[in-house]
Every structure is written in structure tokens, then in C-alpha cells.
Amino acid sequence: MTPRPPSPREDFAAYAERAWPRLYRTAHLLTGDPRAARELARATLADTYARRRRMPRDDADFYVRRTLVRRYLRHARRLARGAGERPLLFHALGRLGRRQRVVLVLRHGEHLAEAEIAEVLGCSVGAVRSYARRGLSALGPLPVSGVGR
Incomplete structure (x- = not known):
């Protein structure tokens, strides 16, 4: 008797469990x-x-990341409401425009290449570079504690 292939639901549950820390x-x-x-x-x-059947198995990370970014861009104001006291990093990122913030988080938090970020956002690599440059410029120098001690 051959083992039955995993169902799409079981596949997705395993993927979601593995992806949760990075996604969160x-x-x-x-x-x-x-x-x-x-x-x-x-x-x-x-x-x-809900759309897992249309998602190629070898490209799940891209689709999940793109869904996260699009959902964030659509609902950013509602999600940011009531954030209360924030650490310095979140306060600094909060001063940026939504797309600048997405580009910097994907570039420095997810370590994605500019071309991958452009694909997620559906824009050109030049636009990604511009968002990154303007975002970093708007952040200015961030204080780093403990450096040089």
C-alpha cells in the first residue's frame, strides 16, 4: 500500500507553521x-x-509576501492606530511613507534584492531604489547604543 499524498490543506498547514516566524x-x-x-x-x-490552488508550490513565499505587503498597504492607517509606545526602530519607521517603509523592511529585514522587491510591489527597480534612498534619507542617523565602548 502506497502512502497517500498530503492534501492541500495539510500542505498549507505545514507551510504556514514554517513561515509564521518570518511572516510575523x-x-x-x-x-x-x-x-x-x-x-x-x-x-x-x-x-x-483561500487562493492556495492557484499558487505554484515552488513560489509560495513570493505570493505570501506579496499578499502581506498589499494587505499592509491597503490597511496601513487602520493597523497603525493605537500602536501606543513604540521602540525607537518602530517610531523611526513610522515616520516614513508606506512604500518607503515596505522597501526598507523587505530590503533590510527580509534581505530581498531590489528586483524581488520591485516584483512584490509591482513597480520598477528604479522606483525601489528611489523609495530606499528617500526612506534612508528621511530616517537620518539612528542612535546606536553601546558603539565605541
Whole structure:
């Protein structure tokens, strides 16, 4: 008797469990709030699960990441409301425009290449470079504690 292949539901549950830490970390960097990050990450997985049959297995990370970013860009104001006290990083990122923030989080948090970010956002590599340059310029120098001691 041959073992039965895993169902799409079992496949997705295993993928979601493996992807959750990275997905939550990215959502947290985008929203600046743990509760909003959990909400964003869960909604992203729910959206992706609903469309899982159209998603190529070898490209799941791209589709999940793109869904997360699009959902964040659509609902950024609502997700950011009531964030309360934030650490310095989240306060600094919160001063940026939504696309600048997405580009910097994907570049420095997810370590994606400019071409991958452009594909996720549906824009040109030049636009990604511009968002990154303007975002870094707007952040200015961030204080780093403990350096040089």
C-alpha cells in the first residue's frame, strides 16, 4: 500500500507553521505593533489559503509576501492606530511613507534584492531604489547604543 499524498490543506498547514516566524517578524516591522502584526499575518495566511490552488508550490513565499505587503498597504492607517509606545526602530519607521517603509523592511529585514522587491510591489527597480534612498534619507542617523565602548 502506497502512502497517500498530503492534501492541500495539510500542505498549507505545514507551510504556514514554517513561515509564521518570518511572516510575523515582517508584519511587526511594518506595523510597529505586536497585536496588529498578528492580525496582519493571520489575515495574510487566510487570504493565501483561500487562493492556495492557484499558487505554484515552488513560489509560495513570493505570493505570501506579496499578499502581506498589499494587505499592509491597503490597511496601513487602520493597523497603525493605537500602536501606543513604540521602540525607537518602530517610531523611526513610522515616520516614513508606506512604500518607503515596505522597501526598507523587505530590503533590510527580509534581505530581498531590489528586483524581488520591485516584483512584490509591482513597480520598477528604479522606483525601489528611489523609495530606499528617500526612506534612508528621511530616517537620518539612528542612535546606536553601546558603539565605541
